[in-house]
Amino acid sequence: MRNFNEENITGAVLAAVRQGSSSRDRQVSEAVVRHLHAFVQELRPTQDEWRKAIDFLTETGKYCSATRQEFILLSDALGVSMLVDAINHNNDEGSTPTTVLGPFYYDASELMPLGSNIANTPSGDLMHVEGRVRRANGEPIQGAVVEVWHADHDGFYDVQLCEGHDLLDRRAAFRTDDSGRFWFRSRVPLHYPIPADGPVGRMLETQGRHPNRPAHVHFMITAADCEQLVTHVFLEGDPYLDSDVVFGVKDGLIVKLVDHAAGETRDGHLLECAMAVLHYDFVLADG
Numbered sequence: 001m002r003n004f005n006e007e008n009i010t011g012a013v014l015a016a017v018r019q020g021s022s023s024r025d026r027q028v029s030e031a032v033v034r035h036l037h038a039f040v041q042e043l044r045p046t047q048d049e050w051r052k053a054i055d056f057l058t059e060t061g062k063y064c065s066a067t068r069q070e071f072i073l074l075s076d077a078l079g080v081s082m083l084v085d086a087i088n089h090n091n092d093e094g095s096t097p098t099t100v101l102g103p104f105y106y107d108a109s110e111l112m113p114l115g116s117n118i119a120n121t122p123s124g125d126l127m128h129v130e131g132r133v134r135r136a137n138g139e140p141i142q143g144a145v146v147e148v149w150h151a152d153h154d155g156f157y158d159v160q161l162c163e164g165h166d167l168l169d170r171r172a173a174f175r176t177d178d179s180g181r182f183w184f185r186s187r188v189p190l191h192y193p194i195p196a197d198g199p200v201g202r203m204l205e206t207q208g209r210h211p212n213r214p215a216h217v218h219f220m221i222t223a224a225d226c227e228q229l230v231t232h233v234f235l236e237g238d239p240y241l242d243s244d245v246v247f248g249v250k251d252g253l254i255v256k257l258v259d260h261a262a263g264e265t266r267d268g269h270l271l272e273c274a275m276a277v278l279h280y281d282f283v284l285a286d287g
Helices: 009-017 023-043 047-062 070-077 080-088 199-206
Strands: 126-135 145-149 171-175 181-187 216-222 229-235 258-260 275-279 282-284
Touching (some): 047 070, 047 199, 070 080, 070 199, 216 282
Parallel strands (some): 126 282
Antiparallel strands (some): 126 181, 145 171, 145 216
16 A cells, blocks of 8 residues: 555545445445545645645534534535435425424423413514324324424524523423324514524635525424424515525425414414414324
8 A cells, every 4th residue: 555646546545444344334434535535636625725624624623512513504504414304304205394403402492381481581572383293194193292492583592692501492392282282382583694603604605605594493393103303384474585594494394474363373272462373283204
């Protein structure tokens, strides 16, 4: 293994990585080598340019913390997260479309009673969220865990504002009732920019792109014998629906936020005052 040059180095590296014990590991290693070497051959970077590329990845790692995942932002902003999602979910059974998890999911949402108000801070208009969870055959799913989280009216998630996740604002989990229903109160979210003060933000600026996401509410729904659903519900009319920085918008996930007077909603929940209502029914694929 000597005297390598531009013509023979790729073959030599491929031969070396084929010694792995796992067929999947070998497949992954070979694909990484082939595509990375082809990338370098196409761009023919200078030594200084390659060092800057490594510095970019190093800085991306340094920006990761318990409340911020810069590598997820990078994956999202380059469309890779949505590509992986598309490969793994084809919605053949008529299930609800999926989309990206995003960098602000926190695996410790408090299980709250149905109908709870999950907005601990007062910014934003009042919003009532309701819907049902069912199987593709129409059967309601009792006891499904519905995790929800969304940004506030200033475009921030709770974990961005509070060290140690003490706030847990606009974030909770619920169990569906015997009819598969869930409902809760919150505040209307606004569109917002992803964190743009780090390497991903500079990348977007270099590419001539904005960092904004359309207004949405995140949902993660888990039920026995069903595939876990990770998705958003986007608000109709948002100015960034057609230019979401993470490419996550799908037509089937856009809903109209309806101004509702005091009284009963379509699911029979009593509103004591006028507020916006978001209604969406979810269909889970069989596991």
